[in-house]
Amino acid sequence: MDIKLKLNGKAISAQCDADTILLDFLRERGCYSVKRGCDTSNCGLCTVLMDGKPILSCSMLAARADGHSIQTLEGLQEEAADFVGFIADQGADQCGFCNPGFVMNTIALLRENPDPTDDEIRAYLAGNLCRCSGYDGQLRGIRSYLNSRKG
Amino acid sequence: MEERTYKVVGKSFRKKDSMQLLLGKPVYMDDVTPNALVVKILRSPHPNAIVQEINTKAARLVPGVVDIFTWEDVPKTRFAIAGQTYPEPSPYDRLILDRHVRFAGDAVAIIAAETEKAALKAMKLIKVKYEVLEAVLDYHTALDNPIWVHPEEDWEPPCEVGGTNRRNLVASGVDSDGDVEGVLASCDIVLDRTFHTKAFNQAMMEPFGCFTQLDRYGRLHVISSTQIVFHTRRILSRALGIPKSRIRVEKPRIGGGFGAKQTAVCDVYPAFVTMKTGRPAKLIYTREESQIAGSPRHEMEIRVRLGANRDGKIRVLDLYTLSNSGAYGEHGPTTVGLSGHKSIPLYTGSLEAYRFGYDVVYTNLQAAGAYRGYGATQGIFAVESVVNELAETLGIDPTLIRDKNMVRQGMVMPAYYGETASACALDRCMAHCKEMFGWEEKYPVRDMGNGKVRAAGVAMAMQGSCISNVDVGSATVKLSEDGTYNLIIGAADMGTGCDTILAQMVAEMMDCSFDDVAVFGADTDASPYDSGSYASSTTYITGKAVEKACTELKTRICAIGAELLGCEPDAVVMESGKVRRIDTDQTVSLTDIAYKAQVNNTIPAEATATHSSPVSPPPYMVGMVEIELDKLTGLVTILDYMAVVDCGIPINPALARIQTEGGIVQGIGHTLMENVTYDSHGRPAERSFMQYKIPTRLDMGTLRVEFEHSYEPTGPFGAKSIGEIVINTPAPAIAHAIARATGVWHRELPITPEKVAMSIDGQE
Numbered sequence: 001m002d003i004k005l006k007l008n009g010k011a012i013s014a015q016c017d018a019d020t021i022l023l024d025f026l027r028e029r030g031c032y033s034v035k036r037g038c039d040t041s042n043c044g045l046c047t048v049l050m051d052g053k054p055i056l057s058c059s060m061l062a063a064r065a066d067g068h069s070i071q072t073l074e075g076l077q078e079e080a081a082d083f084v085g086f087i088a089d090q091g092a093d094q095c096g097f098c099n100p101g102f103v104m105n106t107i108a109l110l111r112e113n114p115d116p117t118d119d120e121i122r123a124y125l126a127g128n129l130c131r132c133s134g135y136d137g138q139l140r141g142i143r144s145y146l147n148s149r150k151g
Numbered sequence: 152m153e154e155r156t157y158k159v160v161g162k163s164f165r166k167k168d169s170m171q172l173l174l175g176k177p178v179y180m181d182d183v184t185p186n187a188l189v190v191k192i193l194r195s196p197h198p199n200a201i202v203q204e205i206n207t208k209a210a211r212l213v214p215g216v217v218d219i220f221t222w223e224d225v226p227k228t229r230f231a232i233a234g235q236t237y238p239e240p241s242p243y244d245r246l247i248l249d250r251h252v253r254f255a256g257d258a259v260a261i262i263a264a265e266t267e268k269a270a271l272k273a274m275k276l277i278k279v280k281y282e283v284l285e286a287v288l289d290y291h292t293a294l295d296n297p298i299w300v301h302p303e304e305d306w307e308p309p310c311e312v313g314g315t316n317r318r319n320l321v322a323s324g325v326d327s328d329g330d331v332e333g334v335l336a337s338c339d340i341v342l343d344r345t346f347h348t349k350a351f352n353q354a355m356m357e358p359f360g361c362f363t364q365l366d367r368y369g370r371l372h373v374i375s376s377t378q379i380v381f382h383t384r385r386i387l388s389r390a391l392g393i394p395k396s397r398i399r400v401e402k403p404r405i406g407g408g409f410g411a412k413q414t415a416v417c418d419v420y421p422a423f424v425t426m427k428t429g430r431p432a433k434l435i436y437t438r439e440e441s442q443i444a445g446s447p448r449h450e451m452e453i454r455v456r457l458g459a460n461r462d463g464k465i466r467v468l469d470l471y472t473l474s475n476s477g478a479y480g481e482h483g484p485t486t487v488g489l490s491g492h493k494s495i496p497l498y499t500g501s502l503e504a505y506r507f508g509y510d511v512v513y514t515n516l517q518a519a520g521a522y523r524g525y526g527a528t529q530g531i532f533a534v535e536s537v538v539n540e541l542a543e544t545l546g547i548d549p550t551l552i553r554d555k556n557m558v559r560q561g562m563v564m565p566a567y568y569g570e571t572a573s574a575c576a577l578d579r580c581m582a583h584c585k586e587m588f589g590w591e592e593k594y595p596v597r598d599m600g601n602g603k604v605r606a607a608g609v610a611m612a613m614q615g616s617c618i619s620n621v622d623v624g625s626a627t628v629k630l631s632e633d634g635t636y637n638l639i640i641g642a643a644d645m646g647t648g649c650d651t652i653l654a655q656m657v658a659e660m661m662d663c664s665f666d667d668v669a670v671f672g673a674d675t676d677a678s679p680y681d682s683g684s685y686a687s688s689t690t691y692i693t694g695k696a697v698e699k700a701c702t703e704l705k706t707r708i709c710a711i712g713a714e715l716l717g718c719e720p721d722a723v724v725m726e727s728g729k730v731r732r733i734d735t736d737q738t739v740s741l742t743d744i745a746y747k748a749q750v751n752n753t754i755p756a757e758a759t760a761t762h763s764s765p766v767s768p769p770p771y772m773v774g775m776v777e778i779e780l781d782k783l784t785g786l787v788t789i790l791d792y793m794a795v796v797d798c799g800i801p802i803n804p805a806l807a808r809i810q811t812e813g814g815i816v817q818g819i820g821h822t823l824m825e826n827v828t829y830d831s832h833g834r835p836a837e838r839s840f841m842q843y844k845i846p847t848r849l850d851m852g853t854l855r856v857e858f859e860h861s862y863e864p865t866g867p868f869g870a871k872s873i874g875e876i877v878i879n880t881p882a883p884a885i886a887h888a889i890a891r892a893t894g895v896w897h898r899e900l901p902i903t904p905e906k907v908a909m910s911i912d913g914q915e
Contacts, residue, residue, distance in 0.1 A: 032182040033175025035406075037356045038438040042840035045356060073175035080174055088169035091805040094813065095646025096172025097356040097406030103173060122848045129840070131356055131407055132646050134812030135848035137805075 008075025025062035044128035092137030163805030187431035198833035215269030234379030253478035322484035329504025338458030357406020379683035410521035446520025490530030535883030608887030612879035617688035624693030625679035634741035641681030660701030687872030694867035699760035774880025785908030789852035799871035814877025
């Protein structure tokens with residue numbers, strides 16, 4: 001089937017099977033930041049933005065993106081670069097496989113709530129699993145970014 | 152304590168790869184390899200069966216299917232997929248495909264297709280007729296069971312570890328010192344307790360995966376998510392029957408390993424497809440395959456007999472571990488050793504005698520493997536729990552009972568291969584942790600008046616730093632024309648940050664900036680030999696190799712510099728990016744030296760060094776937890792987890808801290824929520840993250856980690872290991888807190904809310 005969507009700001013027309021998963025569709029188009037960590041919508045690694053809202057691309061058909069705007073980390077490099085260095089300073093990137101999904105969801109969080117509390121950060125990102133860091137370093141990174149913005 | 156001031160070592164640099172990782176750049180196996188044949192594995196639904204007939208005709212007709220392989224197509228040489236130094240302690244008990252399938256999930260056929268869809272369609276069309284055999288599903292009944300998991304004649308142990316396939320026995324042994332029964336008989340109190348830990352999954356975020364192709368010389372080129380490039384090359388060579396010179400194995404960035412990728416879990420399948428078809432092939436396990444056909448922790452049952460005096464002096468420890476290796480023996484003979492050798496020595500201070508016996512058995516369940524902690528985690532849960540129970544029974548503060556008995560600096564540890572605790576700050580870790588945690592206030596049980604109780608628990612831990620007399624680490628350091636350096640290693644950074652901390656060591660040694668060191672690893676064609684990243688060895692062993700390589704390179708740089716300065720090499724010194732002639736103060740820059748090295752020169756501006764160690768200095772740690780327990784639902788909430796670690800000198804404190812925090816949270820997962828259960832066919836119930844619950848960021852409370860430095864004289868810059876020890880304290884500390892809150896000692900992991908609630912009901 002033919003679909004039309006905006007991918008990272010660019011209008012594209014594409015052919016895909018009716019059962020193509022959005023995650024696979026995006027990786028086929030070079031969006032390698034989108035990772036598969038499970039097949040059950042549990043890990044958050046495949047998080048992308050659809051019309052600005054975070055969704056799990058493993059649980060959505062590519063066809064459902066027809067007429068919508070999809071953003072992956074490839075398209076949000078500058079917005080991410082603004083804060084991810086603070087996470088790197090904590091060493092909390094670790095293996096990195098969960099990072100793109102977690103960074104995408106953090107972008108969504110900070111757009112919705114520019115000054116979240118620690119509990120709000122934990123709650124918003126609860127669906128983003130990480131097996132390496134123990135989570136606290138990620139939180140410290142986001143917190144020190146927020147503090148730096150307050151000057 | 153000898154502690155020096157360093158310029159680069161001891162500083163928290165960002166990981167070399169952190170911005171690439173955080174910005175989602177393509178760095179993992181599936182990102183950096185082209186499209187290839189999709190490889191899928193048809194798996195047995197039966198735990199023990201013989202493939203009588205296998206019909207692939209209909210499957211082969213599916214458009215896009217390239218080939219399907221069965222047991223008839225594969226080489227007949229048995230091999231082991233454990234990443235261990237040759238001769239491996241793990242038995243040669245596998246074929247790429249075996250007619251005899253030994254666990255529900257064992258490989259029956261390999262499908263290679265142009266697309267995943269075609270491969271999956273073909274999988275459904277393969278018709279297999281099984282002769283279903285009775286299975287050994289309870290590891291208690293495995294030893295000398297009339298059903299043999301490995302009845303084959305060609306079962307072969309590469310080295311003697313006390314096992315025989317005729318008894319379902321992978322390994323067996325006993326080790327002791329002193330008169331165990333005599334001391335037990337003379338003790339005021341003897342506790343005899345049995346513990347049970349499950350086959351927990353590493354659940355690294357990147358599942359197992361491997362890409363293979365024939366390179367421009369027609370050799371097998373393997374790009375694998377692995378911790379062990381050199382072992383994988385050796386394993387593939389034996390399994391496929393091709394020379395090692397025909398194989399190249401490299402790793403890209405690794406999305407987590409925790410030991411899972413210390414076993415070549417999936418590499419043989421795409422490698423076989425490429426050798427058969429000549430085409431690139433790729434296999435990526437689903438999360439379900441990673442859960443049911445991976446390489447999880449060894450399930451263990453550990454019986455501890457502890458004898459002590461009324462004053463709390465621990466005089467004797469007697470451990471027996473029964474370890475369940477599952478259907479294949481990977482890491483079976485070695486993991487079990489750590490359950491005793493890395494728990495008993497914690498009490499060296501007062502111990503008069505110890506005994507440690509073990510059996511490792513085959514069953515028709517998923518094969519176990521290496522997982523961070525590697526047996527020590529299981530043993531420490533048992534020993535630390537018994538010590539906590541002893542303290543509570545005698546009415547002695549459990550931190551004080553440890554002060555009385557723990558290993559201290561300078562002690563010889565009979566239960567740890569007679570090694571001396573040359574750097575040990577365990578006593579300071581305990582004092583520091585007590586103060587930081589507020590032990591005096593938190594230890595008393597507090598009823599919150601709303602059905603909830605707050606309580607605290609404590610545990611100590613140790614691990615090793617490398618496998619002594621076995622592990623080998625190497626490093627090559629090269630000078631470039633602009634005075635920067637390349638570091639080339641065979642150790643595998645799997646997110647741990649070893650590329651970064653080893654580069655810090657180069658910068659420290661060569662007196663250059665951290666940014667002037669580029670790191671490459673790991674590739675069997677390009678890297679100097681390294682056993683791989685496991686057994687807590689990389690900082691300690693490969694780190695020392697880096698130090699040695701830098702020392703040698705400095706000598707060579709000085710020799711080239713001396714030629715330029717017209718003097719003997721011993722008349723110059725290397726300092727801050729220059730070589731200086733001592734008598735004249737003339738200098739030459741590293742740029743001059745590097746260019747000189749490229750013209751009419753016979754002295755290499757590079758050096759390779761190799762290191763191994765006769766000792767494996769343990770890091771030490773104390774963990775303390777405060778929980779809130781809901782007596783109605785049994786829910787245990789972690790409020791605070793605090794830990795103090797002695798890893799010698801931390802090379803990069805931020806990374807050491809994250810390692811510790813990550814290990815603690817994994818340990819919390821094993822203790823409270825991660826479960827492994829089987830149905831009557833031996834099929835694991837926890838097949839996805841829907842059922843296998845790993846901790847989220849809402850599950851770990853407040854973490855706090857600090858360090859007590861010791862200086863390990865045999866380590867690079869005084870360093871010991873950090874990667875594994877950190878997973879060991881949560882289980883005994885949390886079980887202790889639960890016992891304080893409820894009066895019930897839970898000796899089986901995980902301690903789920905259901906178990907806690909039922910145990911409280913049972914009391915009332």
